Amino acid sequence: MATRVIIVRHGQSSYNAQKRIQGRSDESVVTEKGRQDAQAVGHTLSSLPIDAIYCSPLQRAKTTAEIIQNCFIKPPSLSPSEQLKEIDLPLWENLHKQEVIEKFPTDYQCWKERPDEFKMVMATPEGQKDHFPVISLYKQAQEFWQNLLAKHSGQTILIVAHNGINRCLIMSAIGIPPSHYHRIQQSNCCINVLNFTGNWGETVQLESLNQTSHLGIPIPPTRAENNRLRLLFIRHGETQWNRESRFQGIRDIPLNDNGKQQGQKAADFLKDVTLNFGVSSPLLRPKETAEIILQYHPDLSLDLRPQLTEICHGLWEGKLESEIETAFPGLLQEWKDAPETVQMPEGENLQQVWDRAVACWQEIVKDYSNSSHPQTGIVVAHDAINKVILCDLLGLQPANFWNIKQGNGGVSVIDYPQGIDGPPVLQAINLTTHLGAGVFDKTAAGAL
Numbered sequence: 001m002a003t004r005v006i007i008v009r010h011g012q013s014s015y016n017a018q019k020r021i022q023g024r025s026d027e028s029v030v031t032e033k034g035r036q037d038a039q040a041v042g043h044t045l046s047s048l049p050i051d052a053i054y055c056s057p058l059q060r061a062k063t064t065a066e067i068i069q070n071c072f073i074k075p076p077s078l079s080p081s082e083q084l085k086e087i088d089l090p091l092w093e094n095l096h097k098q099e100v101i102e103k104f105p106t107d108y109q110c111w112k113e114r115p116d117e118f119k120m121v122m123a124t125p126e127g128q129k130d131h132f133p134v135i136s137l138y139k140q141a142q143e144f145w146q147n148l149l150a151k152h153s154g155q156t157i158l159i160v161a162h163n164g165i166n167r168c169l170i171m172s173a174i175g176i177p178p179s180h181y182h183r184i185q186q187s188n189c190c191i192n193v194l195n196f197t198g199n200w201g202e203t204v205q206l207e208s209l210n211q212t213s214h215l216g217i218p219i220p221p222t223r224a225e226n227n228r229l230r231l232l233f234i235r236h237g238e239t240q241w242n243r244e245s246r247f248q249g250i251r252d253i254p255l256n257d258n259g260k261q262q263g264q265k266a267a268d269f270l271k272d273v274t275l276n277f278g279v280s281s282p283l284l285r286p287k288e289t290a291e292i293i294l295q296y297h298p299d300l301s302l303d304l305r306p307q308l309t310e311i312c313h314g315l316w317e318g319k320l321e322s323e324i325e326t327a328f329p330g331l332l333q334e335w336k337d338a339p340e341t342v343q344m345p346e347g348e349n350l351q352q353v354w355d356r357a358v359a360c361w362q363e364i365v366k367d368y369s370n371s372s373h374p375q376t377g378i379v380v381a382h383d384a385i386n387k388v389i390l391c392d393l394l395g396l397q398p399a400n401f402w403n404i405k406q407g408n409g410g411v412s413v414i415d416y417p418q419g420i421d422g423p424p425v426l427q428a429i430n431l432t433t434h435l436g437a438g439v440f441d442k443t444a445a446g447a448l
Contacts, residue, residue, distance in 0.1 A: 002154065002195050002196060002197055002198075003149060003152055003153055003154060003155060003156075003157070003195075003196040004155075004156045004157070004193065004194070004195055004196075005148075005156075005157050005158075005159060005193070005194045005195075005196065006045065006048075006050070006156070006157070006158045006159070006191060006192070006193055006439070007158075007159045007161070007166050007169060007170065007191075007192040007193075007194065008041055008064070008068070008158065008159065008160045008161075008189060008190065008191055008192075009160075009161070009162065009163055009166055009186045009187065009188055009189060009190050010030065010034070010038075010056075010060045010061040010063075010064040010160060010161070010162060010188065010189070011030045011031070011033070011034025011035060011036075011037045011038040011041075011060070011063075011064045011067075011188055011189050012030070012031045012033045012034035012037065012188045012189075013028040013029060013030055013031060013034060013060040013188075014028050014029050014030075014031055015027070015028035015060075015094075016028070016031075016034075016188060017031055017033075018096070019096060019097045019098070020094060020095065020096055020097070021089060021092040021093055021094065021095050021096075021097060021100055022060075022086060022093065022162075023086055023087055023088060023089035023090065023092065023093040024058065024085055024086055024087075024088050024089075024090075024093065025093040025094050026058050026059055027094065028059075028060050029059060029060060029063070030059075030060050030063045030064060034060075034064065034188065034189070035063075035067060037188060037189035037215055038063075038064045038067035038068055038189060039067060039071065040189065040214050040215055040216075041064075041068055041189050041191065041214060041215075042067055042068040042069075042070065042071025042072075043071055043214075044191070044214040044438075044439060045068060045071070045158065045191075045439065046071040046072050046073070048156065048439070049156055050072070050076045050156050050157070050158050051076060051152065051155040051156055051157060052076050052077050052079065052152065052155070052157055052158070053065055053068070053069055053076050053077065053078045053079070053157075053158045053159075053160065054078075054079050054080075054081050054084060054148070054157065054158070054159050054160070055078060055079070055080055055081070055084060055159070055160040055161065056080065056081070056084040056085050056086065056160070056161045056162060056165065057080040057081070057082065057084075057085065058085060058086060058162070060162075061084070061086075061160050061161050061162060062080060062160075064160050064189070065078055065160035066078065068158070068160060076158070081144065083140055083141075083143055083144035083147070084144065084159065084161040084162075084165055085140075085162075085165065086161070086162035086163070086164050086165055087133050087134070087137045087162070087164035087165065087168075088131070088133055088136065088137070089120070089133055090120065090122065090131075091104075091120050091122075092104070107120075112182060114179065115134045115178065115179065115181040115182060116132075116134055116135060116177070116178040116179040116181070117132075118132065118133060118134060119131060119132045119133075120133065134164075134168075134178050134181050135178055137164055137165060137168045138168045138171065138172055138178045140165070140168070141165060141168035141169045141171070141172045141173075142172045142200075144169065145169070145172065145173060145200055146200045149196060149199055149200050150199075153199075163186045164181075166186045166192065167181060167184055167186060168181070169194075170184060170192060170194065170206065170209065171184070173194055173196070173204040173206075174194075174204050174205075174206050174394075174396070174400065174403040174404075175396055175397075175400050175403060176394045176395055176396060177395045179395065180394060180395040182423075182425070183393065183394060183395070183423060183424060183425060183426055184209060184210075184394070184425075184426050185209075185210050185220060185223070185425055185426065185427045185428070186210060187210055187212050187215075187217070187220050189212075189215055190210045190211055190212050190215075190220070191208070191210075191211040191212075191214065191439055192206075192208060192209050192210060192211070193206075193207040193208045193211075193439065193440060193441075194206060194207065195207055195405075203402055203403065204403060205402065205403060205404070205405050206403060206404055206405065206429060206430075207405045207430060207440070207441050208405075208428075208429060208430045208431065208432065208439075208441060209426065209428055209429035209430070210427060210428040210429070211428070211431060211433060211439065212428070213431070213433040213434070214433070214439075218269060218270075218434070219232075219270075219273070219411070219413050219427070219428060219431065220413060220427040220428050222415050222417070222427070223415075223417075223425070224415065224417035224425075226374060226417075227374055227415050227416070227417050228369045228374055228375070228416050228417060228418060228419035229365060229368055229369040229374070229375050229376075229415070229416040229419055230374070230375070230376040230377075230413065230414070230415050230416075231364070231365070231368075231376075231377060231378075231379050231413075231414045231415075231416075232270060232273070232275075232376070232377070232378045232379070232411055232412075232413060233378075233379050233381075233386060233389070233390075233411070233412040233413070233414055234266060234289065234290075234293070234378055234379065234380045234381075234409070234410070234411050234412075235286075235380075235381065235382065235383060235386050235406045235407065235408055235409065235410050236255070236259070236263075236281075236285040236286040236288070236289040236380060236381070236382060236408065236409075237255045237258070237259030237260060237261075237262035237263040237266075237285065237288070237289045237292075237408050237409050238255065238256055238258045238259035238262055238408040238409070238443065238444050238446075239253045239254065239255055239256055239259055239285050240253070240256045241253050241446065242256075242259075242408060242444040242446035243256065243258070243444050243446060244320070244446065245320060245321065245444075245445070245446040246318060246319065246320055246446070247313045247316045247317050247318065247319055247320075247324070247448060248285075248310065248313075248317065248448060249310055249311055249312050249313035249314070249316065249317040249344075249347065249448065250283070250309055250310055250311075250312045250313075250317070251317050251318060252283050252284050252285075253284065253285060254284045254285060254288060255284070255285055255288045255289065259285065259288075259289070259408060259409075260288070260292065262289075262408055262409030262435055262443075263288065263289040263292035263293065263409065264292055265409060265434050265435050265436070266289070266292070266293055266409050266411060266434060266435075267292050267293040267294075267295060267296060268434070269411065269434035270293060270296075270378070270411070271296045273376060274376060275294070275297045275300060275376055275377055275378060276300075276368070276371075276375045276376055276377055277300060277303060277368055277375065277377035277378075278290055278293070278294050278297070278300050278301075278302050278303065278377055278378045278380075279302070279303045279304075279305055279308075279364055279377060279378065279379045279380070280302055280303070280304055280305070280308070280378075280379070280380040280381070281304070281305065281306075281308035281309050281310065281380065281381045281382060281385065282304040282305070282306055282308075282309065283309055283310065283382070285382075286308070286380040286381050286382060287302065287304070287380075289380050289409070290302055290378060290380040293378055293380070294378075305360050305363075305364070307356045307357060307359065307360035308357065308360055308379075308381040308382070308385050309382075309385075310381075310382035310383070310384055310385060310448060311344070311347070311348055311350070311353045311382075311384040311385070311448060312344065312347040312348045313344050313347050313448070314344040314345045314346035314347025314348070315327070315328075315344075315345040315346050315347070316328075316344060316345065316347065317347075328345060331345075336402070338399065339398065339399070339401040339402065340397070340398035340399045340401070350384075350388070350398045350401060351398055353384055353385070353388055354388045354391075354392065354398055357381075357385045357388050357389050358388065358389060358392045361379075361389045361392075362420075364379060365416060365419070365420050365424075366420045369416055369419030369420050370419070370420070382448065383406050383448045384401075384448050386404075386406045386412070387401055387404045387406055388401065390404050390406075390412065390426070390429060391403070391404060393414065393424050393426060394426065404429070404430075405430050405441060406430055407430055407432045407435075407441040407442075407443035408443040408444055409432065409434075409435050409443065410430040410431060410432045410435075410441065410443065411428070411430075411431045411432075411434070412426070412428060412429045412430060412431070413426070413427040413428040413431070414426055414427065415427055
């Protein structure tokens with residue numbers, strides 16, 4: 001039975017406001033804004049059947065957790081855990097960020113560019129010792145998961161912790177390597193959702209990353225002063241074949257009425273965002289979705305990219321799962337268990353889709369970051385296309401295909417602070433709150 005985990009970052013702290021490095025220092029306290037945002041999270045989550053709350057014992061996280069807990073009519077139990085403490089940065093703690101940059105320029109560059117290699121040399125009674133903060137935190141997160149899952153199988157759990165440990169909880173759960181530590185973002189009082197299918201080591205799905213709409217922030221703001229490129233990556237709205245769980249692939253199925261409504265909700269959600277361009281797969285379902293979104297941006301034309309066409313399912317297309325199992329016994333289960341091994345009958349395999357989709361994505365980044373002004377645009381495609389691109393950006397492999405969820409009309413936000421010359425930052429993944437279903441993605445769970 002699946003275990004659902006909601007992960008929240010603490011509310012704004014005094015050190016956040018002062019731009020100081022916190023780490024495991026416990027001098028930082030939640031600000032008034034942080035308390036208000038914690039109340040907002042609490043009200044958002046208070047109607048959900050949460051079985052238990054775990055939090056870091058550091059006061060900024062513990063205070064946030066207590067505010068959230070008190071929003072429930074029947075408050076779940078709250079348990080502080082040492083395994084949810086923030087990243088340990090003893091040589092930098094309590095310093096202003098700018099002071100760290102000036103005093104430790106080489107170390108700070110390593111921290112930002114190669115976080116898995118970043119180390120602090122610590123003096124111990126036995127002599128000097130190398131401390132690798134990110135690697136240590138990643139292991140800490142893995143240990144926490146093993147303990148938690150053993151106790152709460154099939155339940156819904158809330159975790160309230162910190163920027164760094166939250167990243168490592170998400171990363172270690174779905175297999176993102178420590179080298180990609182800075183590629184995912186955690187805003188104060190954001191909401192993330194993970195679905196564990198079983199015990200530690202079994203498939204985990206990242207349902208959403210860094211939701212902030214409950215704070216009145218539709219999409220997380222960029223952290224870079226002059227972010228070169230922002231891509232709003234969207235899955236098309238629902239089709240009737242999605243609703244029926246019928247495999248679509250390259251069949252050109254249009255949006256159904258609900259899909260058109262989802263497109264309109266995505267359009268309204270992004271209405272106030274200044275867009276400079278729009279890109280889409282040429283198939284009807286994403287093209288229609290993109291056209292609905294661009295109704296508020298009539299000066300933009302749609303750039304159709306054939307490489308963004310959905311995976312070709314070959315002889316599976318038009319069929320339900322039961323029909324596929326009859327015609328190709330065992331292959332559908334292999335697709336679910338080990339998708340990277342499956343060659344679709346008279347269709348594609350996942351590596352072929354991966355290669356063309358990632359190449360197309362890189363072309364889009366190159367084409368639209370080559371401007372003298374920051375650019376923001378939409379890219380509308382399909383479930384499999386979106387998943388493989390997001391997997392690639394997160395350092396995952398085709399075997400991790402099912403670790404990422406993409407709901408119809410869901411929006412992901414990817415920034416390129418340095419354009420094509422630097423790594424992306426995934427500000428949010430699979431935002432679906434604009435579709436009216438609340439914290440959880442309740443879109444059709446139909447076939448690709």
